[in-house]
Amino acid sequence: MKKMRKTMMTVMAAATALMLTGCGAKSSSHGNKQDADTVKIGVNMELSGSAAGYGNAEKQGIELATSEINKAGGINVNGHKKKIKLVIRDNKTATTTSSSIAAQLTTKDKVAAIVGPATTNAGTAQIPNITKASVASVSPSATDPGYTLQKNDKVQPYVFRACFQNNFQGESAAKFMAQTLKVKRVAVYADNSSDYGTGLANAFKKTFTGKIVDSQTYSEGDKDFNAVLTSFKSKKIDAIYVPGYYTEAGLIIKQARQIGIKAPIVGSDGMADPKLAQIAGKQSATNVYYTTPFSLQVAKKNPVAVKFMNAFRARYHVAAPTFSALAYDAVYMVKSAIESEKSDDSAKVAAGLAKIKDFDGVTGKITVNKTHDPEMPIAVEEMTNGKVTNSFSVK
Structure with a gap:
């Protein structure tokens, strides 16, 4: 899901110029290191502004996944269990804020990875800073086809998403x-x-x-x-x-x-x-x-999704929305990357995300392809009298 608005075009022009400069620069060969007992995951999210509806839903999915992982002992980093510490920032659906938050998360907070932003414009604005710091970001819902690619169609090394393209x-x-x-x-x-x-x-x-x-x-x-x-x-x-x-x-x-x-x-x-x-x-x-990407009707056949839906309802007392499901998967993708690489160094996390194959997510089985896009199923939901009453698989 992408939310690029005309009112932001002036800011986006500046952000794009910065992005081109940043993407042309060399990133560090080693990323942020984590302390002995925790893994810091940054959240650069639209919690206010025009995209707040999406951002707050994603925040719920992020917090639920983190709570589950920590309750189970944490992320297994080369045989040592480490708890997740979330560092949550509101980018206010503004590209300049998103860029500055990315700089803070990567250089001051020293996160291992970032989940977010929800929108393509805010995600694009953070690319120069995450690239410079060698910190991967997984957007739950940025769907513009070019989001994960540079101008020459070369893949952005630290940009990933948990949803399909437009x-x-x-x-x-x-x-x-x-x-x-x-x-x-x-x-x-x-x-x-x-x-x-x-x-x-x-x-x-x-x-x-x-x-x-x-x-x-x-x-x-x-x-x-x-x-x-x-x-x-x-x-x-x-x-x-x-x-x-x-x-x-x-x-x-x-x-x-x-x-x-x-x-x-x-x-x-x-x-x-x-x-x-x-x-x-x-x-x-x-x-x-x-x-x-997430249908409650289709999800009933997926044990991972059923577990998520039950946990979400128990925690928030409502049915799980699509954007919460995508963000939940994004956190578990970061966990999978860390455990497969046996390292929470941020540069290694990016390498692990690029290798994800047949990941069992709430939204279905996910494989990250060569352009850092997930290969995943899609569904169509039908509404009757304001409620989802049916769903269809599309092939």
Whole structure:
């Protein structure tokens, strides 16, 4: 999940320039060392600002995983059990803050690894500092295809993620709509405030085998979608594809139903948040679908996921959201990397993350490929009256 907003473009330009300088520099051959009894894991997360809904869900998953690992004795570092110490910082959904937090976590706090940020823009901003310090970061939800790559398509050595790319999501949504929903006439209504929405829309259009009847865009903060939706209705669409975030997607769903559009509305993992139904209204949030790396329905068949879901409900008294599951997996990926390398030196942690194969995660079996992207399953969840009532696997 990526959340790059137009309001941040000036800051991003500076951050990108810094990134190019940092990525061109040599990183140290050895990373941060840890003390005798603890492994420090940094958390660079959007706990306030526009992406706080995602960041706080991920923080819950991180804290649950850490609690479980510590309760079981800690991480096995070459035969010695060491407890995790989390160092949590709020980047406020701001690229400059994310960059400065990364510098603090790597040089002052001397963490072994970082989990986060949630968004691609904040994650991109920290790359120069984590590269310079040889500290790996695992983002639970940065989905832009180029996030793990440098400008020359060379892999970023310290950048990893626990979720699939936007291209995979857009392609999967197109296949699902054509093969499962069997729709032939689709309108696309994408968020143009970020590469997240536009990237998903482009991947969808390239893959969908039916007819794209119309394609329109909206921006972050828009409230009135009636004119475009009325135009869609007049064109006798079979479905609408809405790649974006729950804030605007919820209003689009609500207004579409109010003007009599009953056709399926399909979106992306940015809709995988309980607030979607709150914004849309429970009755309106029917015949709604979205791609997701974590489906509660599919997870019931996965013992690792069942354990996670039960533990999450016991701790937080709600069903586990997608972004908590991704962050939970990210912590366990760091643990797996440390134990496989028999070292919590941050440079060794990065090497271990790159070697992960057939990791049993909450979101399914994960293998990290040569571009530091996880090869993992994808699902589509269906909402009826504001609740997830069905799920589908996409191949």
